[in-house]
Amino acid sequence: MDRIEILRQINIIFAELLDNQNIQITEATVAYDIEDWDSLMHLQLAVAIEKNFEVRFNLQEIQSWVGVKDIIDSVVQRLN
Amino acid sequence: MITFNLEVILNKIQDRNLHHAVKLRNNTHDLGDLYHHKASLFLKKYEAYLQREGENIDFGINRYLIMLETMLQERIQFIKTGQYSNTSFEEVEKSVYANPEAMVSHMHGLVLAQFLWPDQYTRFLFFSTNFHKYFNDFCTYLEIGGGHGLYLNEAIELFPQARQFDLVDISQSSIDLAKGIIDNDRVNYYHKNVYDFDENEYNFITMGEVLEHVEDPLGLLTKTVSLLSPNGVCYITTPINSPMLDHIYLFNDEEEIRTLFHSAGLQIIEEKIAISDNKSTTYAKKNKTPVMYAAFLKKI
Numbered sequence: 001m002d003r004i005e006i007l008r009q010i011n012i013i014f015a016e017l018l019d020n021q022n023i024q025i026t027e028a029t030v031a032y033d034i035e036d037w038d039s040l041m042h043l044q045l046a047v048a049i050e051k052n053f054e055v056r057f058n059l060q061e062i063q064s065w066v067g068v069k070d071i072i073d074s075v076v077q078r079l080n
Numbered sequence: 081m082i083t084f085n086l087e088v089i090l091n092k093i094q095d096r097n098l099h100h101a102v103k104l105r106n107n108t109h110d111l112g113d114l115y116h117h118k119a120s121l122f123l124k125k126y127e128a129y130l131q132r133e134g135e136n137i138d139f140g141i142n143r144y145l146i147m148l149e150t151m152l153q154e155r156i157q158f159i160k161t162g163q164y165s166n167t168s169f170e171e172v173e174k175s176v177y178a179n180p181e182a183m184v185s186h187m188h189g190l191v192l193a194q195f196l197w198p199d200q201y202t203r204f205l206f207f208s209t210n211f212h213k214y215f216n217d218f219c220t221y222l223e224i225g226g227g228h229g230l231y232l233n234e235a236i237e238l239f240p241q242a243r244q245f246d247l248v249d250i251s252q253s254s255i256d257l258a259k260g261i262i263d264n265d266r267v268n269y270y271h272k273n274v275y276d277f278d279e280n281e282y283n284f285i286t287m288g289e290v291l292e293h294v295e296d297p298l299g300l301l302t303k304t305v306s307l308l309s310p311n312g313v314c315y316i317t318t319p320i321n322s323p324m325l326d327h328i329y330l331f332n333d334e335e336e337i338r339t340l341f342h343s344a345g346l347q348i349i350e351e352k353i354a355i356s357d358n359k360s361t362t363y364a365k366k367n368k369t370p371v372m373y374a375a376f377l378k379k380i
């Protein structure tokens with residue numbers, strides 16, 4: 001799966017979690033850019049991403065994500 | 081010399097967890113003078129206790145960060161299953177309350193949380209500003225599951241001459257910590273499961289964050305009512321959607337708590353609700369955000 005497809009799927013997860021079908025994230029989006037992306041949302045996101053891509057992350061890795069690019073990096077690393 | 085300084089604590093947390101420190105700074109920056117006064121009074125006593133034990137605030141901060149980590153693990157489980165990970169009181173008693181390593185970390189972590197988390201401070205402020213309506217020097221006070229002792233300490237600060245101050249807690253680690261921080265010979269400490277506690281009736285009972293620690297919260301409330309004098313008042317707090325390593329009973333919303341109070345023969349005098357991170361009610365419901373519930377109650 002390439003980064004564009006991963007980003008597309010993560011966008012769907014964001015839209016569901018944030019209840020906002022119009023949301024458009026990019027690799028450059030960071031938590032700071034999205035008002036509701038706080039520490040609880042961060043964990044919900046992690047769980048949803050694990051489920052979607054059938055991968056597992058440890059807490060340290062999850063906590064190190066600053067933005068979408070870091071998430072995609074982690075997913076790519078797991079899928080390869 | 082003990083010089084409490086919130087900034088020092090936040091800077092030390094920042095060195096270890098930048099994201100979290102940013103959140104804490106946002107949480108605490110506009111809480112006002114009373115907040116700084118109360119936090120400084122209690123945390124200075126805490127630091128004095130640490131010093132007597134040959135430790136310093138770094139010990140507390142380490143424990144706080146460990147507790148935070150455990151809490152995040154529990155939250156991840158909760159997001160996945162919708163349940164708290166523990167269902168048995170006996171198990172939690174063995175693995176947490178009677179296990180100093182786990183309990184010391186947990187309780188020291190909670191000491192700092194009382195003043196770093198706005199929902200915790202909200203329930204403390206609600207207690208501190210309203211306690212005088214229901215208590216005076218002729219009254220007796222019992223605290224069930226006092227933990228770190230913040231509430232008992234405040235009751236003594238507000239009414240130093242009151243007739244009697246008792247604390248019952250199932251964990252020796254909690255009693256050691258409360259005793260060490262409060263540092264007042266007037267308090268009687270009972271190391272017991274509250275279900276086995278049968279002293280006299282009390283005019284005022286505080287039971288903060290204990291209801292969610294038992295399998296049968298109605299049974300615990302019934303026990304509490306049996307320890308309350310006919311015109312007595314109690315202060316009870318419990319969280320909704322709040323996974324922790326020693327939480328067993330999941331409250332899904334505040335209505336469940338109110339119904340339980342009613343079933344136990346308790347009537348709400350006044351209540352306070354604080355949603356974590358100041359989220360809206362709709363947001364909290366959808367995302368199962370933790371909510372703090374607190375109330376002063378009397379017998380129906």
Ligand SMILES: C[S@@+](CC[C@H](N)C(=O)[O-])C[C@H]1O[C@@H](n2cnc3c(N)ncnc32)[C@H](O)[C@@H]1O
Binds near residue numbers: 226229251287289290
């Ligand atoms: C989360 S702490 C609450 C500390 C403090 N009361 C507060 O409001 O922050 C829970 C405390 O309740 C105690 N506890 C739990 N179950 C108990 C029981 N059945 N009888 C007495 N104490 C109990 C624990 O040992 C712990 O000290």
